[in-house]
Amino acid sequence: MTGPEHHQHIDLNGRAAIVTGAGSGIGRATAIALARAGARVLGVGRRREALQATADQHPGIAVHPADLRDPDAPAGVVEAATERWGRVDVLVNNAGATAMMPLAETGADRVTALFALNVTAPSLLAAVALPHLREASGTIVNVSSTYGHRPLPGAAHYAASKAAIEQLTRSWALELAPEGVRVNALAPGPTESEALSAAGLPEAAVAQVKEAEAARVPLGRRGEPDEVAQWVLRLADPGTTWLTGQVLTIDGGLELT
Template identity: 55%
Template structure:
């Protein structure tokens, strides 16, 4: 359980769901972990999970927060080994209801934010032969009605993963992604903006569609993020690993 001892990890959107579980998994394996979120109260709750976790208020959609986030980790611990681009935005958004602001907001978090964070992290990741792990979605490859802009942003993130893997390989930086299926993370009532009743209906539909018969737990996805962060995955790059109970097959 000490496979990440001495390493420094940043997890964006680390105060809940998959990000929080990934941060805890890395911390338990010895890493120093900086988690980011927009709300201090949620950060404080997640920081209490483990003494190796510290919080930093930042918004992935704000370009100026990218350099601040990377600098905070380096100033505290002197290095950066792993960047987990987990923070996400989305909406169940029929095209007829889409506005420029909503579309731009989704891409600001899911595409622009990870790009700026990764660019700011590059010198430090190259110094440590580190890794970037992007958190995508089954819908980066699987179409879904009302999910066009969310799905398109995740497809873009997956292609960024492949391109960056080639671009950064000469510097020894690995880049991979985990494509998560529906998880019990509160995203439907939070990120997707559904009512409790609407979310329950969607969850039931998802359970029926997922071949393994259940929605995921954050830990189901997080363990693959942790695995990709570990030195044992040192010969894996440019991969999109689906963790979705088989949903992508339907």
């Protein structure tokens, strides 16, 4: 399923894509899938080594280390792509943080930091990329979460940040439709990634959470990053001409429970 032959029907030759959070998980799988379909991909993330490991998977991937919470970062990212390739056709807003934050422990700094990465950064990136997306009749794919439209006790602000992404997706889709720019979102369920460890949970707790998550999913397991990346690829496909403003949930049926 991951081989180049799987992508023959999606042709991104000559197109340029930006993928944030490309150092691991869904972002890494997406960067590779887009490159295999012929796109030139700029992988963005905070850790150069992790990005380099992604780029090592395909010669079509270039890297750009940046902390997207830095106010100058979005302009720097788009500039890095346009200087290399003269265009931006696809923007995949995948970078984001998960934060366990019960209401009793909610603090202003933590809320601000979470929204800075999960809501403000993708908004600014989209704004800076917009002139290029207009020119290319390009597309934005935002990565939400099944918890963008389901409650998540103990991590309400994470869920709220993803709900914001879904509403931005719908509103931008209407706003940009007259200019031929499509905007959609994917809402993955629990997927194999480093997010839980990055959130500061000890390994034993991570294993416990993963097991509990898999047990709740009707298809009986957590998702693989490549299973989500396939759908980013489909949403980014220039052949997907009439689909905009949609949030597609890929979660093994979890949202139905």
